[in-house]
Amino acid sequence: MSVLVYTESDQGNFKKAALEAASYGKAIADAMGTTLTALTFKANDVSKLGDYGVDKVLNIDSVNDFNAKIYADAIKKAAENESATVVVLSASADSKYIAPLLAVGLNAGYVPNVVATPSNLNPFTVKRTAFTNKAFCNTEISTPIKIVGVSNNSFGIVEKDAAAQIEAFAPNLTTSSTSVTSIDKANDKVTIADAEVVVSAGRGLKGPENWAMIEELADILGAATACSKPVSDLGWRPHSEHVGQTGKPVATNLYIAIGISGAIQHLAGINASKVKVVINTDPDAPFFKAADYGIVGDAFEVVPKLIEKLKVFKAQNA
Amino acid sequence: MKILVCISHVPDTTSKINFIEDDSKFDSNGVQFVINPNDEFGLTRAMWFKEKQNATINVVSVGGPETEPTLRKALAIGADAAIRVNASTPDGYSVATHLTEVARKGNYDLIIAGRESIDYNGGMVPGMLAAMLDANFVTNCISLEVEGTTAIAIREIDGGKEILSTVLPLVIGGQKGLVEESDLRIPNMRGIMMARKKPLTVVEPESDNSATNSVSFEKPAARGAVKLVEADNIDELINLLHNEAKVI
Numbered sequence: 289m290s291v292l293v294y295t296e297s298d299q300g301n302f303k304k305a306a307l308e309a310a311s312y313g314k315a316i317a318d319a320m321g322t323t324l325t326a327l328t329f330k331a332n333d334v335s336k337l338g339d340y341g342v343d344k345v346l347n348i349d350s351v352n353d354f355n356a357k358i359y360a361d362a363i364k365k366a367a368e369n370e371s372a373t374v375v376v377l378s379a380s381a382d383s384k385y386i387a388p389l390l391a392v393g394l395n396a397g398y399v400p401n402v403v404a405t406p407s408n409l410n411p412f413t414v415k416r417t418a419f420t421n422k423a424f425c426n427t428e429i430s431t432p433i434k435i436v437g438v439s440n441n442s443f444g445i446v447e448k449d450a451a452a453q454i455e456a457f458a459p460n461l462t463t464s465s466t467s468v469t470s471i472d473k474a475n476d477k478v479t480i481a482d483a484e485v486v487v488s489a490g491r492g493l494k495g496p497e498n499w500a501m502i503e504e505l506a507d508i509l510g511a512a513t514a515c516s517k518p519v520s521d522l523g524w525r526p527h528s529e530h531v532g533q534t535g536k537p538v539a540t541n542l543y544i545a546i547g548i549s550g551a552i553q554h555l556a557g558i559n560a561s562k563v564k565v566v567i568n569t570d571p572d573a574p575f576f577k578a579a580d581y582g583i584v585g586d587a588f589e590v591v592p593k594l595i596e597k598l599k600v601f602k603a604q605n606a
Numbered sequence: 607m608k609i610l611v612c613i614s615h616v617p618d619t620t621s622k623i624n625f626i627e628d629d630s631k632f633d634s635n636g637v638q639f640v641i642n643p644n645d646e647f648g649l650t651r652a653m654w655f656k657e658k659q660n661a662t663i664n665v666v667s668v669g670g671p672e673t674e675p676t677l678r679k680a681l682a683i684g685a686d687a688a689i690r691v692n693a694s695t696p697d698g699y700s701v702a703t704h705l706t707e708v709a710r711k712g713n714y715d716l717i718i719a720g721r722e723s724i725d726y727n728g729g730m731v732p733g734m735l736a737a738m739l740d741a742n743f744v745t746n747c748i749s750l751e752v753e754g755t756t757a758i759a760i761r762e763i764d765g766g767k768e769i770l771s772t773v774l775p776l777v778i779g780g781q782k783g784l785v786e787e788s789d790l791r792i793p794n795m796r797g798i799m800m801a802r803k804k805p806l807t808v809v810e811p812e813s814d815n816s817a818t819n820s821v822s823f824e825k826p827a828a829r830g831a832v833k834l835v836e837a838d839n840i841d842e843l844i845n846l847l848h849n850e851a852k853v854i
Contacts, residue, residue: 356743381764385745388733397699397817398730413821418726422623424824431817466742466772473766481764509854527748527783528762533619533724534643534782542853553619559826563851576832581846585837597840
């Protein structure tokens with residue numbers, strides 16, 4: 289018996305979501321009275337995982353590019369190697385791609401979008417979001433092996449003072465007839481999936497040429513940028529920024545909505561975010577009912593002022 | 607090319623979500639059900655393959671008789687035949703098991719499902735189906751071209767996208783981008799009339815294979831009223847975010 293966590297890295301560096309998944313895995317391992325093993329692929333500085341409660345690291349050096357089928361097979365073999373009864377994954381796009389393949393490989397029940405540690409270990413019960421954050425669902429997993437996908441920013445990163453034992457791991461892996469031919473990714477930008485702060489804007493911005501101030505505000509806050517559905521439908525911003533029920537869900541610590549009225553589908557998509565700030569000219573915009581803080585005002589006046597004041601604040605608190 | 611499009615019957619995005627029977631069941635009373643939006647993008651892309659590459663399209667759904675109007679709508683949009691697996695849907699694993707039974711019998715080249723359903727947001731059915739069939743799999747798919755037995759798909763990744771080359775048989779987890787919102791089709795009268803004559807076959811499940819069980823539901827706690835800050839008092843907003851909310 290043990291807990292296994294897949295700690296995802298990007299260009300060798302662990303993603304924030306991976307460290308949160310490790311922290312979450314440690315909490316389950318403690319509750320079960322067992323140890324936590326992490327599986328990594330070509331990661332740098334794997335000993336760092338000890339700081340997040342990992343007891344043992346299996347590092348695979350032989351796999352090159354991401355391939356969901358091959359990665360799922362590797363995680364399956366690591367789970368078997370460790371006799372893991374719980375496998376923890378993050379909510380990243382890659383982990384969500386892998387998870388269902390792994391579930392079939394291990395004959396395991398899989399629950400994604402989990403927001404808390406298990407309320408019960410027997411039967412194994414976790415709380416997840418459902419109906420695009422309009423509700424929570426307490427879900428039992430009845431199979432001997434359980435796979436849990438933990439939501440971003442739901443558990444947090446917990447540092448421990450411990451050392452991890454590191455082993456090379458070289459299982460015989462399956463092959464795949466799917467291959468990546470090219471990747472188009474901005475490496476200098478914070479992604480919505482990994483962001484603690486998201487700055488999002490809607491049709492109130494009047495046109496794509498006005499996004500410079502949104503990007504500047506995001507830059508100052510170390511935030512990802514996002515947008516409402518009409519904005520992505522109009523082609524002002526890429527689909528990948530569309531937040532809401534048919535777009536991306538956002539679970540950040542701070543969500544700033546600028547010129548977004550707050551349609552029910554948009555609010556559902558961002559409901560899991562902890563603190564919401566809305567800036568809108570219309571005091572009757574539905575978003576004000578869903579927000580923690582609000583400013584009734586024109587984005588073109590408020591945002592430049594906010595940028596200016598935040599620069600001062602950041603300089604003072606650096 | 608034979609295409610199977612998996613259709614999930616879900617509450618419309620504007621639905622108010624409530625629960626009954628001690629918060630153990632979704633309250634479908636007064637709720638309008640629709641084709642899962644992610645599935646509808648996939649169905650519309652399938653129509654493109656039908657019209658440009660002579661593909662045939664079957665649609666399939668797992669569920670009770672109440673899902674049949676949703677399947678009829680898919681037929682009215684242009685699918686050739688529909689299959690309903692007459693089974694309950696306790697979780698994604700069982701749905702994938704039932705879809706696998708249907709897929710095995712039909713020898714499909716391409717299976718398109720939505721990236722996730724907007725009710726349970728599991729995002730697991732297409733991947734599980736691919737694994738059970740040992741087919742290739744691309745999810746979060748925003749573009750798909752098929753030429754012979756080769757497929758080129760674009761997958762949305764965190765912070766960008768990647769192009770994948772793969773071969774049939776293939777399972778796709780589709781979403782917006784596969785076609786644009788403006789390409790979605792509203793069934794016309796002729797389509798609706800023809801849909802009545804198209805076959806809708808009901809099949810019984812061969813096994814019961816669930817792995818998880820939804821025990822109870824909760825709604826998020828009601829939130830306090832918004833704190834309004836004057837537009838000329840940005841310092842106060844920064845103070846609240848720093849000292850009260852502690853998020854900056």
